[in-house]
Amino acid sequence: MACLSAFLKRHVPEIGCAVFHPYLELYQKIGLRLYDVISESSWISEAFGGMLLEPGHEQSQIWLIKKSLGRRSRRRLFNSSKEILKVRDCLKETLDVFLERHDWSQYDLCGITVSLNQLTSGLYLAREIKALAPSIKVVIGGAGVPEEVGQELLSQFEFIDYIVSGEGEKGLLEIVEGIKKGKPAQRGVIRGEIIEDLNELPIPDFTPYFAELATLRPSLRFSPVIPVEFSRGCFWGRCSFCNLNVQWKGYRRKSWQRLLKEVDFLSKRYKTLDFAFMDNALPPKEAKEFFDQVSLLGRDFNFFGELRASFSRKDAHLMKKAGLNIVQVGIEALSNSLLKRLRKGRTVMDNLASMRHLLEAGIELQGNLIMDFPGTSQEEVEETLSILKYAKYFRPLKPVSFWLGYGSPVFNDPKSFGIKAKRPHRFYSRIFPGRTFDVTMVCEYSGTLKQDRMLWKQVREYIQDWQKYWVDASKNGPPLSFRDGGDFVLIRQVMSQGQVLHHRLSQASRSIFLDTLEPIALEELIQRHSGISPEKILSFLKELQQKELIYCDGNKVLGLPVRIREKW
Structure with missing residues (x-):
């Protein structure tokens, strides 16, 4: 909204443009813990909004909320249907007060952004605003309403006038100019034209957000993380499971100079230091320049950002120095065969190197390991398990079940991935009882799912052990670390059972290690140490691999211990 309002103010400065954030008031009513639990789950968020949008079906929606709670600590927050209905009432009261506070008849157009977990509450607001001011035009846009999904919503909900599919700036401007001229566009889906040069966009305007933030009780005010974008789309854009680029057409990026100016301006204007990059993956070359x-x-x-597993050890330290403290890296798999089917364009070696470099630099990795990918083979699971014994020395990955998303390559070509049939997810019938959707953002499928889940069971169990191991083994430092003594290195290794081993490598052994x-080809490593016979080098590397101090894939080798210079 900060981007869209700034764009409108530049191109049609004569119109009034108000921006509202009613979710801040909801946070004030229910508290951070409850707010986080709800906002982190798509099904929980949409079920709560569904109770307002589709009243009279609370038992169906409550069932979905309870089904989606997961961990015991979350279930305690909603230990009864009565507690769930209390939160529903808070949501309704918050939105109703917001609706009553404003005279909607003074507006010609109401725009509602629908991104992750915002569909039902956004639809509720749209319906109520239309009821209060029938002449107002309602437009919905955002990542949650692309292409056919937007068309489906338009056919289901008569109170929506327009859906903007794709980038919002030019599509919204087209609607505004039509209304301004007295010739509003016909009801329908408007395809948002892409912004070719992102450097030409105005800096986002977060002033209304900070003004509302200042109205919260002092004890609940916080220093927000400001979203910024370096690029739109994805420079790789081939991952078979991903549907994050449905709304984007083509890849474009800002210059590092423009982004530096933007961050500098926003930091000074709003007195903040916390930023999150909204990019699917930061552009490698420009990001290095920016962080430098x-x-x-x-x-x-x-900073928070998402990275492709293609950065060096030096890059990781540079990014940490600049303030990149938490990252999400597209690890997704620890099997070369599976990585090829995921179309990641990366290898197990690349993934392990990224995990290693981030740990050494002190950057927190938030990475996923995709479970249950359609057509998984026994060999892929066995390869994953064999690699996990090396990966366990790094921050644990989060197991995430594959889900079929609208617009992903798997969705568009299901037969190539062993999927026999696809359909809207059954949970939508819990959220929207009585409605039938032909197209939804999340889908179900039939094929090899039962077999896939059985195969991945052992990996799930290993990851649980990995998480427990990490908690204990990292108390006094990384589980596998080294210190350099100039002509020797000391390696400390915490084993799975808790015992601590110490290794000393001297002279040539240190140099090879x-x-x-950085991942290095065996041939190059042998050439660098030409004074030592290849047989001795290979024997030494074999010994290190048996001790889980290096990983070797037959072509390249990677040292796993991370250097420790400061107290953990």
Whole structure:
């Protein structure tokens, strides 16, 4: 909304443009813990909104909320249907007060952004605003309403006038200019034209958000994380499971100079240091330049971003120095065969190196391991298990079940992935009782799912053990680390059973080991140490691999211990 309002103010400065954030008031009513639990789950969020949009079916929606709670600590928050209905009432009261606070008849157009977990509450607001001001035009846009999904919503809900599919700026401007000229566009889906040069966009305007934030009780105010975008789309854009690029057409990026100017401006204007990149993956070359330059500003920035597993050890330390403290990396798999079917364009070696480099640099990794991908083979699961014994020394990955998303390559070509049939997810019938959808963002499928889940059961169990191991083994430092003594290195290794082993590598052994801290081809490693016979080098590497100190895939080798210079 900050981007869209800034765009409108630049191109049609004569119109009034108000921006509202009613979710801040809901946070104030129910508290951070409850708000987080609800907002982190699509099904829980949509079920609560569904109770307002489709009243009279609460038992169906309550069932879905309870089904989606998962962990015991979350279930305690909603230990009865009565507690769930209390939250429903808080949501309704918050939105109803918001609706009553404004004279909607003074507006010609109401725009509602629908992104992750916002569909039903957005539809409820749209319906109620239309009821209060029948002449107002209602437009819905965002990542949650692309293409056919948007068309489906338009056919289901008569109170929607327009759906903007794709980028919002030009589509919204087209609607505004039509209304301004007295010739509003006909009801329908408007395809948002892409912005070719992102450098031409105005800096987002977060002033209304910060003004509302200031109205919260002092004890509930917080320093928000400001979203910024370096790029739109994905420079790789081939992952078979991914549907994040449905709304984007083509890949474009800002220059690092423009982004540096944007972050500098936003930091000074709103007195904040916390930023999150909204990119599917930061552009590698430009990101290096940006982080190199932003560190020169001398401020204690805190960044979150998503990265492709293609950065070096040096890059990781540079990003950490600039303030990149938490990242999500597209690991997704620890099997080369599965990575090929996922079309990641990366290898197990790349993934392990990324996990290693981030841990050494002190950057928290939030990575996923996709479970139950259609057509998984026994060999892929066995390869994953064999790699996990090396990966366990790094921050644990989160197991995530594959889900079929609208617009992904798997969705578009299901037969190639062993999927026999696909359909809207059955949970939509819990959220929207009595309605039948032909197209939804989340789908179900039939094929090899039962077999896939059985195969991945052992991996799930291993990850549970990995998580427990990490908690204990990382108390006094990374589970596998080294210190350099100049002509020797000392390696500390915490084993699965808890015992601590110490290794010392001296002279040539040290030199060979240090050369493996970036993935290196065996042939190059042998050439660098031509004074030692290849047989001795290979024998030494075999010994290190047996001790789980290096990983070797037959062509390249990677040293796993991370260097520790500061207290953990």
